[in-house]
Amino acid sequence: MSRTSNRDDGDVVRDFLSIADLLEEPQLAQLYGYLAREGDATVRDIIDALGFPQGTAYTYVNRLVDAGVLEVTRDEQPRRYAACEIDLTVTADDGARTYTITPALVDAVGRRETxxxxxxxxxxxxxxxxxxxxxxxxxxxxxxxxxxxxxxxxxxxxxxxxxxxxxxxxxxxxxDEIKVSGASIDDLDFDDTDAADSV
Known part of the structure; x- marks a missing residue:
């Protein structure tokens, strides 16, 4: 895989290695995806939401902070953590396609175990x-x-x-903010008794 970024080479390599860990370890991706969706949270929130053992949750949070994909948003106890934005373009192994690694993609990878x-x-x-x-x-x-x-x-x-x-x-x-086009089935004014009468 190759990568493109507007950052210095050292930062790009660090970003790439950090994100590679996220994509290879679904539980790390799951944790990152949770924080990307929720905004910020404490380790207790993470434990409650994801069911990780306490030691595992702290280990994963510390790994992701060290990797630069999570940041501490409140230093006082209990600390709060948030996902850093990811926007890294890579070339697939076949060399024919490029794609961008985003929080949504990491979240999808995190759901592969469930x-x-x-x-x-x-x-x-x-x-x-x-x-x-x-x-x-x-x-x-x-x-x-x-x-x-x-x-x-x-x-x-x-x-x-x-x-x-x-x-x-x-x-x-x-x-993603998706605007629904057209009416949903719930928006239709439909009376089930009318359908039964016409049968």
Whole structure:
């Protein structure tokens, strides 16, 4: 993988190695994703939300602070931590695609241990493939693409496309401001007795 950034080479290498750890260890990604969604939190909040043992939570928080992907937002006890913004563009192993590592992508990787669809997709298509699927998930939530178009573009089955889009939907809504286009089914004024009478 190569990387692009506007930062000094030493900072880029540090960023890249820190983010590589996040992408390789789903529990670290899960912790980062939680803080990226929630804003800031204490270690107790993290323990309660993610179910990590206390020692593990402190170890992970300290690792991510040392790596520069978390920051201390309140130094008084109990300390509060927040996720630093990630925006690192890398070239996939095949050399043909570039993708950007964002908090939403790290959050998606963090859910691989609890979501079989995300785990399977990463196993088959890698992190670069997941980044591409996340882009399609945002477009789908905006009403710009369908699962069939994604399937055709990526040469995967429509079922596989639908499954990953559904799995990524909560991540998209947690990280992106999506304006819903059109009415939802809940907005329709529909009386079930009318349908029963017409049958």
């Amino acid at each position: 979501d079989d669809d995300i785990d399977t997709y990463i196993d088959r298509h890698g992190i670069a493939g997941l980044a591409t699927a996340l882009t399609y998930a945002v477009a789908r939530e905006r009403g710009d693409v369908t699962h069939r178009l994604m399937a055709k573009d990526l040469d995967i089955s429509p079922l596989a496309a639908e499954m990953i889009l559904q799995a990524l939907r909560p991540i998209v809504h947690a990280h």
